[in-house]
Amino acid sequence: xxxxxxxLEIFRGYLKFKSNVQKIWGVLIFLSIVTAIEVALGIxxxxxxxxxxxxLKLINWLFIIMTIIKAYYITWDFMHxxxxxxxxxxxxxxxxxxxxxxxxxxxxxxxxxxxxxMLDGLKEWDFDIY
Amino acid sequence: MQASSLSxxxxxxxxxxxxxxxxxxxxxxxxxxxxxxxALTFSGFLVxxxxxxxxxxxxxxxxxxxxxxxxxxxxVDAPMYYVALMTFILIFSSVTMVLAVDAGHNNDKNKVAFYxxxxxxxxxxxxxxxxxxxxxxxxxxxxxxxxxxxxxLQFYDIKKDKRIPIDEFAVLQSQERITHDNNVGIWYxxxxxxxxxxxxxxxxxxxxxxxxxxxxxxxDEKGQKIILSREDAEDKLSSAxxxxxxANLIRNEYGNPLFADFFFFITGFHGFHVFSGxxxxxxxxxxxxxxxxxxxxxxxxxxKVGLYWHFVDLVWVFVFTFFxxx
Numbered sequence: 001x002x003x004x005x006x007x008l009e010i011f012r013g014y015l016k017f018k019s020n021v022q023k024i025w026g027v028l029i030f031l032s033i034v035t036a037i038e039v040a041l042g043i044x045x046x047x048x049x050x051x052x053x054x055x056l057k058l059i060n061w062l063f064i065i066m067t068i069i070k071a072y073y074i075t076w077d078f079m080h081x082x083x084x085x086x087x088x089x090x091x092x093x094x095x096x097x098x099x100x101x102x103x104x105x106x107x108x109x110x111x112x113x114x115x116x117x118m119l120d121g122l123k124e125w126d127f128d129i130y
Numbered sequence: 131m132q133a134s135s136l137s138x139x140x141x142x143x144x145x146x147x148x149x150x151x152x153x154x155x156x157x158x159x160x161x162x163x164x165x166x167x168x169a170l171t172f173s174g175f176l177v178x179x180x181x182x183x184x185x186x187x188x189x190x191x192x193x194x195x196x197x198x199x200x201x202x203x204x205x206v207d208a209p210m211y212y213v214a215l216m217t218f219i220l221i222f223s224s225v226t227m228v229l230a231v232d233a234g235h236n237n238d239k240n241k242v243a244f245y246x247x248x249x250x251x252x253x254x255x256x257x258x259x260x261x262x263x264x265x266x267x268x269x270x271x272x273x274x275x276x277x278x279x280x281x282x283l284q285f286y287d288i289k290k291d292k293r294i295p296i297d298e299f300a301v302l303q304s305q306e307r308i309t310h311d312n313n314v315g316i317w318y319x320x321x322x323x324x325x326x327x328x329x330x331x332x333x334x335x336x337x338x339x340x341x342x343x344x345x346x347x348x349x350d351e352k353g354q355k356i357i358l359s360r361e362d363a364e365d366k367l368s369s370a371x372x373x374x375x376x377a378n379l380i381r382n383e384y385g386n387p388l389f390a391d392f393f394f395f396i397t398g399f400h401g402f403h404v405f406s407g408x409x410x411x412x413x414x415x416x417x418x419x420x421x422x423x424x425x426x427x428x429x430x431x432x433x434k435v436g437l438y439w440h441f442v443d444l445v446w447v448f449v450f451t452f453f454x455x456x
Contacts, residue, residue: 039214067451078440088152111184
């Protein structure tokens with residue numbers, strides 16, 4: 001069956017597998033390692049990673065990057081996007097890649113703006129006490 | 131359907147004589163479109179969570195303190211281990227799903243059935259774990275007091291340097307009030323269940339125990355909840371209105387009510403996806419056993435539910451990050 005040919009290399013060809021089943025297990029091991037690193041970082045919370053960078057703690061940037069890496073391998077290898085035509089890949093990925101960062105940007109920006117307003121823009125917003 | 135488009139064993143719902151747009155079967159493409167729109171729905175929810183969090187960045191509950199239970203390890207502080215285990219279970223059930231799809235490409239009925247069964251079990255275990263997580267969250271652990279402006283005050287033992295549950299220091303008093311049921315009044319109205327420990331009992335315990343003080347919602351520079359001095363604590367507690375134990379949609383003992391609202395809504399919506407995924411998997415599993423796809427000549431249906439199942443796993447990866455890690 002020509003249709004079900006799989007691309008059997010991950011990490012840009014650095015790691016090649018002999019069969020699709022082998023690739024699946026390889027990806028599982030990789031995802032488990034990433035999850036284990038996430039959990040270890042979440043429990044240890046190294047003090048160096050607690051510094052802020054672009055509004056977020058470094059450790060949170062690491063978590064987000066690792067999450068996106070995991071999402072990439074789940075879609076590319078488990079959902080077989082790697083084997084699809086480029087046009088189908090773009091049909092799936094581009095709307096998400098454009099809309100989600102846009103939504104993130106406007107809402108998080110607005111959220112921190114409201115925080116600033118409530119912190120020092122008003123005299124008092126906790127009306128119940130007085 | 132014209133017979134001409136069914137020249138081979140491949141049967142799809144596309145017209146046009148067997149030509150498939152984007153080289154994908156009809157159902158598969160439609161499943162992808164559904165997944166893209168559902169992904170946008172979930173990102174809307176998660177971004178709304180992010181909005182509320184950025185809006186309350188200096189007083190958001192600390193996830194490690196909320197989710198630190200592990201089955202059979204009662205009283206042991208084990209933050210995140212259980213969610214990590216849940217994540218692993220879901221990723222593993224994703225793997226068995228890919229293996230089922232792969233076996234489907236080789237038309238191996240028994241293997242497909244076996245891997246589908248494993249996937250169903252993994253999904254069921256995950257939904258069960260989520261229910262257990264909800265139970266712990268709803269039941270609560272330490273209890274807290276709400277004051278007039280809606281702020282939640284938790285209690286802290288200075289001597290032991292750790293949080294103290296309200297039932298450990300409250301001075302029990304004889305209670306005159308009992309819960310009003312609808313069968314005793316004339317208007318058939320009932321009231322919410324009274325808390326097991328009343329506010330005056332907590333206040334009495336606070337007065338007699340000089341080592342106990344209060345922890346507020348506000349965070350310090352290190353991201354820890356601020357612990358007040360005894361005088362400030364007394365001042366804050368003077369406007370206490372009620373005892374809060376556990377969590378519901380209106381108030382929770384962990385702090386901001388939005389935290390519980392988003393937790394219930396997002397994990398609930400995701401859990402509903404997992405639940406429907408398990409049901410769909412069971413239907414496909416039965417069809418595999420009946421030999422429906424063997425007679426059809428291809429296991430495309432397994433591939434389609436597989437896509438849905440991986441998507442559910444994908445969403446959980448994000449929920450895990452933004453609810454438990456960040």
